[in-house]
Amino acid sequence: MIEYLSLFLFLAAVLVLLMGYSVAFSLAGTGLLFAAVGAATGHFDAVFLEAIPNRLIGIMNNEVLIAVPLFVFMGVMLEKSKIAEELLDTMASLFGPIRGGLGISVTVVGMLLAASTGIVGATVVTMGLLSLPTMLRRGYDPQVATGVICASGTLGQIIPPSIVLVLLGDVISSAYQQAQIDQGIFSPETVTVGDLFLGALIPGLLLVLAYILYLVYKAVAAPETVPAIPEEDRGSRAELPGKVMKVLLPPIMLIGLVLGSILGGLATPTEAAAVGAVGAIVLSIFKRSFNLKVLNEVMRSTTQVSSMVFIILVGASIFSLVFRGYGGDDLVREFLTDLPGGMWGALVVVMLVMFLLGFFLDFIEITFVVVPIVAPILLTMGLDPVWLGIMIALNLQTSFLTPPFGFALFYLRGVAPESIATMQIYKGVIPFIVIQLCMLGLLAAWPSLATWLPEVVYG
Known part of the structure; x- marks a missing residue:
């Protein structure tokens, strides 16, 4: 009976969050x-709280998590360097002559920004400010324009180096070790962030391709919704190859350097993130946009985002300890193992719960609160840890798009002109939600899409 108090704990935390209180302090509080109430009534063993200092020291000593502020710094510095503006202008000139070309440009730039920043909010806002006015001025249907921007902005969830994958890598690794202990297996084998980066590469690129194919379909089925850029506005075609090389080469080289060093085993994610941060500074210097004011702004933004991530991690650690102290993990394990369909039934329920929670909670809370509870149970059932991590990342990306509470929709609504109705944004993302769900189904049917590349590279 005591185990059911853990459900009240979870519901109380969600209720406090919906009331608008800070996430970290809601979870910890x-x-x-x-x-305190459980200890006073004899329903909770306060010895669980003695583990809090060890948890906090573990967070402070976790070298993988150092990659978070470094990747954030890299992304914000690239954003301040006006690289996004140049990429959009160049891609628009490259794909402009074809119908849907501007939408394809936004998708490609969204992919590159995702690989550069890994921050969904920053990408959606940047793309909304830069590309939405241009798309509307060129005659794009508002639903198509807003849908493309929201969908391409959320690619930062799945395209490496993604902060989501960095955090998930740390949590999935701990869950995998816990699952092995639960099964009586003591093995040095673990799951790394590099494994998740490799696992996300093929699904992420397939998702980008699916977005582009949808725009091609719109260009054929409803060409008036995605018109081509008029010839007089395209600029000189003779200068285009040189411009493309000049604008595309630096960020692609930086992305290749960061990802290549991780995937090739030459550097840890933290070391590669440091290289990326320094590389972003070098790029901004070459573009003559680096000064003390910009550096100050980047450092402030990095500090704010990083502080938010780590204070949520602290609050989530306290919450999960109390949840386990009430036997909540045992209750969840019994519930999932008793479901019809076995492993697949449990996976479907977990994915559905995460999808629904994504309406109200950010990916950070779900990663730190929900995943540590359910992942060890699912891994004990025999699921591949890399495949499970990519499924969770794709699922959270889908929830970012889903009306009425998808975070990407809120980000775009904040910068979209008043002439764009909220309902137009909601309708615009529906085709991309369908694409996302199809991608989830494809990954469920063929797990090798996520597991093949890590096996080939790491053996």
Whole structure:
């Protein structure tokens, strides 16, 4: 009976979050409150709270998590360097002569920004400010324009080097080790962030290709919704090859350097993130956009985002300790193992719960609170850890797009002109949600899409 108090703990935390309180302090506060009440009534063993200092020291000593502020710094510095503007202009000139070309340009740039920044909010806002006015001025249907921007902005969830994958890599690794201990297996084998980066590469690129194919379909079926850029506005075609090389080469080289060093085993994610941060500074210097004011802004943004991530991690650690102290993990394990369909039934329920929670919670809370509870159970059932991590990342990306609470929709609504109705944004993302769900189904049917590349590279 005591185990059911863990459900009340979870519901209380969600209720406090919906009331608008800070995520980290909502999680820690509800956890400590339930622990105090439980200890006073004899329903909770306060010895669980003695693990809090060890958890905090573990967070501080975790070298993988150092990659988070470094990747954030890299992304914000590239954003301040006006690279996105140049990429959009160049891609628009390259694909402009064909119908849907501007939408394809936004998708390609969204992919490159995702690989450069890994921050969904920054990508959606940047793309909304830069490309939405241009697309509307060129005669694009508002639903198509807003849908493309939201969908391409969320690619930062799945295209490496993604902050989501960095955080998931750390959590999945711990869950994998816990699952092995639960099964009586003591093996040095683990799951790395590099494994998830490799696993996400093929699904991420397939998703980009699916977005582009949808735009090609729109160009054929409803050409008036995705018109080509008029010839007089395209600029000189003779200068285009040189411009493309000049604009595309630096960010692609930086992305290749960061990803290549991780995937090739030459550097850890943290070391590669440091290289990326320095490379972003070098690029901004070459573009003559680097100064003390920009550096100050980048460092402030990096500090704010990083502080948010780590304070949420601290709050989530306290919450999960109290949840386990009430036997919540045992309750979840019994529920999932008793479901019809076995492993697949449990996976479907977990994916559905995460999808619904994504309406209200950011990926950070879900990664730190929900994944540590359910991942060890699913891994014990025999699921591949890399495949499970990519499935979770894709699922969270889909929830970012889903009306009425998708975070990407809120980001775009904040920068879109008043002439764009909220319902147009909602309708615009529906085709891309269908594409995302199809991608999830494809990955479920062929797990090798996520597992083949890590096996080939790491053996």
